[in-house]
Amino acid sequence: MNEQILLAERPKGMPTEQTFTFEKVDMPSINEGEVLVKTLYLSVDPYMRGRMNDTKSYVPPFQLNEVISGGIVGKVVESKADSFQEGEIVTGYLEWKRYSKASAKHLQKVDPNLAPISTALGVLGMPGLTAYFGLLDIGQPKEGETVVVSGAAGAVGTIVGQIAKIKGARVVGIAGSQEKIDYLKNELGFDAVINYKEDDVKQAVKDACPNGVDVYFDNVGGEISDAVTSQLNKFARIPLCGQIALYNLEKADIGPRVQRQLLINSALMKGFIVGDYAEQFPEGIKQLGEWVQQGRIKYSENIVEGFENVPSAFLGLFKGENLGKQLVKVADQ
Structure with a gap:
C-alpha cells in the first residue's frame, strides 16, 4: 500500500x-x-x-x-x-x-x-534560488551598503545574508531566538542581528543601521517591515519575497502605508516569485554550488x-x- x-x-x-x-x-x-x-x-x-x-x-x-x-x-x-x-x-x-x-x-x-x-x-533548490535572484536582480547590493534581511534564520534568509556578504555589504538580520542570533553572527558572519521577540525593533533597526538601509529583503511583512522601511535610504531597493507574519491572520492587515517612504526616497519595492527566473535556474544552481563547495555559503x-x-x-x-x-x-x- x-x-x-x-x-x-x-x-x-x-x-x-x-x-x-x-x-x-x-x-x-x-x-x-x-x-x-x-x-x-x-x-x-x-x-x-x-x-x-x-x-x-x-x-x-x-x-x-x-x-x-x-x-x-x-x-x-x-x-x-x-x-x-x-x-x-x-x-x-x-x-x-x-x-x-x-x-x-x-x-x-x-x-x-x-x-x-x-x-x-x-540551498541548491527553490530557497537558494529565491535568495540568489531576489537579492542580486532586485536588491543589487553594492560594496559598503547596508542590507537588512527579515526571517534571516530561515531557508531563504540565511542564503540572502551570505550572498550579501560575498558582495561586500554590511548585513543586518532579524530573527526570533538567541540560538538563531548566535548562528547568524558566529557561523554566518552577519554584522548585526535583531531579536524581534525581545528588542524594540524600530529602535534596534536605527541602532543597527546608523547609515540607513539600502536593501531590505522582506520575508515577513507586518510590523517588522514597517520598522525597516522607516529607515530607507535614497534609491533603496526592497525585494518582496514573503509575508509570513500575515499568513495566519483572520482579518485584513492594517498598518502604516509604505508608499510615502518609497516616494520620498525614490525607492523600489518589487514582488517576485522564483519561477520568474526559471530560464536562469542553471546559472543560479551553478554559482550557488560553487559557493557551497568553496565554503563561502554555509547552510x-x-x-x-x-x-x-x-x-x-x-x-x-x-x-x-x-x-x-x-x-x-x-x-x-
Missing part, C-alpha cells in the same frame, strides 16, 4: 493537525514516459499556507480532500522513460505521497556528488524524521522551530 496526505479543511488562522488527513491507497502504476519515485525528502514551505485558502494567488489553491503537493527529492524505483534509470536521484514538484508517479518532463536529476541530496530542496537543515510527522513539521514553520531549511526525511536512500 501507498500513503498520501490530503487537505482536510481550509484553516482559519493557524492550521492545526486536523487540517491534514492521511489516506492509504494502492501503489500507482506507470505508463510510457513516466517514472515511479520513492520519496526520500519532502519540503515544507511557508508559501503553502496561502495555497490552503480559496483565494487567487500566483499559484492555484490546494483543493479540499485532494493530495497536497510540494518539493520532493526521491529515488527512481521504476522507469518507463528513456531519460531516467532505476536508482537515480531526482527532484520535482510532486504530491505528498510515499510513492509518486511523474512524467519524466517534470523531473530533474540530482547529482549526489555535488552536495547532499537534501540540498536540492534547500543549515532542520530535518524531521517520518512521513507521519509532515503536518507537525509544516506547523513548526509558523512557530519558529526551524533554523535554515525545514525538511521531512521520509525514507533512507
Whole structure:
C-alpha cells in the first residue's frame, strides 16, 4: 500500500493537525514516459499556507480532500522513460505521497556528488534560488551598503545574508531566538542581528543601521517591515519575497502605508516569485554550488524524521522551530 496526505479543511488562522488527513491507497502504476519515485525528502514551505485558502494567488489553491503537493527529492524505483534509470536521484514538484508517479518532463536529476541530496530542496533548490535572484536582480547590493534581511534564520534568509556578504555589504538580520542570533553572527558572519521577540525593533533597526538601509529583503511583512522601511535610504531597493507574519491572520492587515517612504526616497519595492527566473535556474544552481563547495555559503537543515510527522513539521514553520531549511526525511536512500 501507498500513503498520501490530503487537505482536510481550509484553516482559519493557524492550521492545526486536523487540517491534514492521511489516506492509504494502492501503489500507482506507470505508463510510457513516466517514472515511479520513492520519496526520500519532502519540503515544507511557508508559501503553502496561502495555497490552503480559496483565494487567487500566483499559484492555484490546494483543493479540499485532494493530495497536497510540494518539493520532493526521491529515488527512481521504476522507469518507463528513456531519460531516467532505476536508482537515480531526482527532484520535482510532486504530491505528498510515499510513492509518486511523474512524467519524466517534470523531473530533474540530482547529482549526489555535488552536495547532499537534501540540498536540492534547500540551498541548491527553490530557497537558494529565491535568495540568489531576489537579492542580486532586485536588491543589487553594492560594496559598503547596508542590507537588512527579515526571517534571516530561515531557508531563504540565511542564503540572502551570505550572498550579501560575498558582495561586500554590511548585513543586518532579524530573527526570533538567541540560538538563531548566535548562528547568524558566529557561523554566518552577519554584522548585526535583531531579536524581534525581545528588542524594540524600530529602535534596534536605527541602532543597527546608523547609515540607513539600502536593501531590505522582506520575508515577513507586518510590523517588522514597517520598522525597516522607516529607515530607507535614497534609491533603496526592497525585494518582496514573503509575508509570513500575515499568513495566519483572520482579518485584513492594517498598518502604516509604505508608499510615502518609497516616494520620498525614490525607492523600489518589487514582488517576485522564483519561477520568474526559471530560464536562469542553471546559472543560479551553478554559482550557488560553487559557493557551497568553496565554503563561502554555509547552510543549515532542520530535518524531521517520518512521513507521519509532515503536518507537525509544516506547523513548526509558523512557530519558529526551524533554523535554515525545514525538511521531512521520509525514507533512507
